[in-house]
Amino acid sequence: DDGRGGRRRGEEAEGVGDKHKDRGGRGEGGKKGRRREDDGGRDSKRRQLEAPSGEGRKDRKGGKGSSHREESQEESEDEAGPALPKRSWLAPYIKVRVVDKKVRGGRLYLKKGTVVDVHPGGLCDVAMDEGRDVIQLGQAALETVVPKEVGAAVLVVEGALRGSKARVQAKTAEVCAVQLESDFSIQRLLLDEVAMFVGPMDDD
Template sequence: MGRDENVGKLERVDWLRNHIRVRIVSQELKGGALFFKKGVVMDVVGPGVCDICVDESRELVQGVDQDLLEAALPKRGCPVLVLRGRHEGVYGTLLERDSEKKTGLVRDADTHELLNVKLKQVAEYTGDPSDIGY
């Protein structure tokens, strides 16, 4: 015996950030009325929990767990924030999207370096870049 209880369990990565666009991927919220709607994270209120403003209705939905959301895929030319991975925290512009490879090319707004990232690691950023140190 003596095995660590956490062996085999994946550690949850909290990826939520203020001012990113997300999509609701659960039918648990509001009886499914918000399923697949997009919104913006207004406030991260705790680890993996946020308040979002739904784009369509401008309704504020509070206490939403990140497991009910996914980062909304940004369009080419949109400002993005890298949420996880090697380039976590980088703010820039999405220059290209490769849907087959599920990757994108991001130009870092600070260094102008071109970064290859997985699309699931980035989200459209709707806030002021100065809020995140850019």
């Protein structure tokens, strides 16, 4: 009996020792796991701290690039120069009306006249119906006069038919139907595209 009891005590002692070893192994493994987690947390914190600085540098670079693009656009616009002036619609022998209140202190406002000569830069000499004064005006101070009478002579001053002579067939508040002298076709044109014509209708 004593021998059997001694063996049991020895086996129990070995079992206790094995349990202590297992606990120790688990403890070391747990510590290692915690270290990995801690290291991972530190690495993630480092990444988080480093990321904003990198993004900030990218933004600053992007800002410089955008400013360069804006400067290049401004330079290209400066190189293009000012917008070209509108094409002149003036022509000799057309009737016009003064629409600038500043001309002669407003005394010629809405007065009619005839273009007798055209100069570069949208300027022309106008012989006024009243007083027969000849004054030089810009086209911005004038508008075309369109006759109401059917059969009245007009000149096309704008568009694809510019320079064509025609006669009025009908007129509304916005458009005018005319018959071209060249081929007798009927054309519907805006009032700004035609003007009363007092010159010769034949081309001879």
